[in-house]
Amino acid sequence: MNATNVVLFGPPGSGKGTQAEILKEKLGFEHYSTGEVFRDHIARKTDVGLQVERFVTSGKLVPDGIVLEVVSAFLGERAGKPVLFDGFPRTIAQAEGLDRVLGEHGTSVALAVLVDLADDEVVRRLTARRQCRRCGKIYNLSFTPPTREGVCDKCWGELYQRKDDSEGVIRDRLLVYHRQTRPLIEYYGKQGKLKTVDGSIGRDRVFEEMSRLLG
Ligand code: ADP
Ligand code: ZN
Numbered sequence: 397m398n399a400t401n402v403v404l405f406g407p408p409g410s411g412k413g414t415q416a417e418i419l420k421e422k423l424g425f426e427h428y429s430t431g432e433v434f435r436d437h438i439a440r441k442t443d444v445g446l447q448v449e450r451f452v453t454s455g456k457l458v459p460d461g462i463v464l465e466v467v468s469a470f471l472g473e474r475a476g477k478p479v480l481f482d483g484f485p486r487t488i489a490q491a492e493g494l495d496r497v498l499g500e501h502g503t504s505v506a507l508a509v510l511v512d513l514a515d516d517e518v519v520r521r522l523t524a525r526r527q528c529r530r531c532g533k534i535y536n537l538s539f540t541p542p543t544r545e546g547v548c549d550k551c552w553g554e555l556y557q558r559k560d561d562s563e564g565v566i567r568d569r570l571l572v573y574h575r576q577t578r579p580l581i582e583y584y585g586k587q588g589k590l591k592t593v594d595g596s597i598g599r600d601r602v603f604e605e606m607s608r609l610l611g
Contacts, residue, residue, distance in 0.1 A: 400506030401498060402610060403481045403491075405580055408569045409522040410513040410595040411602060414534055416482040418603050423610060425480040428470060430463060432482075432532065435558075453559045455569040457486060457576060464493040471497055486577045491584075508584035509609060511602065513595040515570050522566050526555040540599075 402425070404412045413429060420427040434452050437445035444466060451458045467484060485491040498504050513521075524537040526546075530553025535542050542548060546555050560569065584590040593605045 401479050401481065401503060403485065403494075403505055403508040403584070404511060405483070405486070405508065405577060406511035406595060407513050407515070407518050407573045407577075408566065409518045409525065410511040411599060412482050412511050414599060415511065415602055415606055416480050417534075418599075419480060419606060419610065423607070426474060426477050427480050427482060428467075428484070429482040430458075430467065430484040430486075433466060433470075434458060453565075455560045455565040455572065457572055460487055460489045460493065463490055464497070467494065468497050471501060485580065486573075488579055488583055491580055505584075505589060507591060507609065508580065508589045509606065510581060510590065510592045511595040512592055517596060518570060519563060519566050522561045523563055525561050526557055528553040529556050530554070 404416055406412055413431075416425075416427045416429065419425055431452075434445070434448050438449045438452065439445070444462065447462060448458045450456075457463075463484065463486075471479075481494070485494050494505065521536060521538075526535045526537060526542075527533070528535075528548035528551065531548060531551045533548055533550050535548075535555060542555060547553075548555060559565070581590060591609050593602055593609070595602060597605075
């Protein structure tokens with residue numbers, strides 16, 4: 397595949413993170429999820445963690461300046477390697493910032509893939525989402541439940557529900573998504589980089605579509 401950077405965006409719960417994990421394993425991408433990075437900082441109580449915690453737990457966007465700083469530091473260490481960005485950029489300012497920073501490293505965004513999903517399906521999925529505390533594997537109690545309740549199949553870690561996956565917070569995250577992130581459709585569309593995948597067709601079929609787009 398082309399050694400180029402790809403952006404995955406879409407509403408919360410559209411399956412971006414799950415797809416990114418599969419694509420990383422099968423196509424050898426570097427997977428970079430700003431949400432995961434922030435949750436890790438919060439768990440470790442770093443300076444960044446303390447700054448972002450209130451935004452993340454209430455479903456608000458972390459301010460663009462902080463997000464861009466964290467991403468620039470990451471890109472500085474990983475100069476040149478192709479990256480699959482998951483959940484970043486989420487605003488036009490972040491998209492512009494990403495173009496700028498990648499430009500400084502002599503690369504660019506090759507493709508932006510929108511994994512689309514209707515709001516009521518988002519709510520249905522996220523309230524059933526659980527994640528492994530140890531390895532990060534994501535489960536859905538309706539479609540992909542663990543074999544043993546509350547326990548990760550892969551590493552026996554404890555499964556937990558993210559604070560921002562409660563219904564009220566999910567509604568707020570959807571509002572933020574519609575206002576701030578959907579404008580990326582036009583941003584990447586104008587540049588001829590936008591592809592859309594229907595996130596409701598099931599994990600394996602979404603993966604086939606993605607492989608076709610990225611292969
Ligand atoms: P989801 O895609 O399911 O909403 P993420 O793990 O991508 O979950 O993000 C969780 C939270 O982390 C967001 O609601 C937001 O508070 C914060 N966050 C993650 N990425 C960004 C970003 N690019 N810009 C601002 N905030 C972000
Ligand atoms: Zn696990």
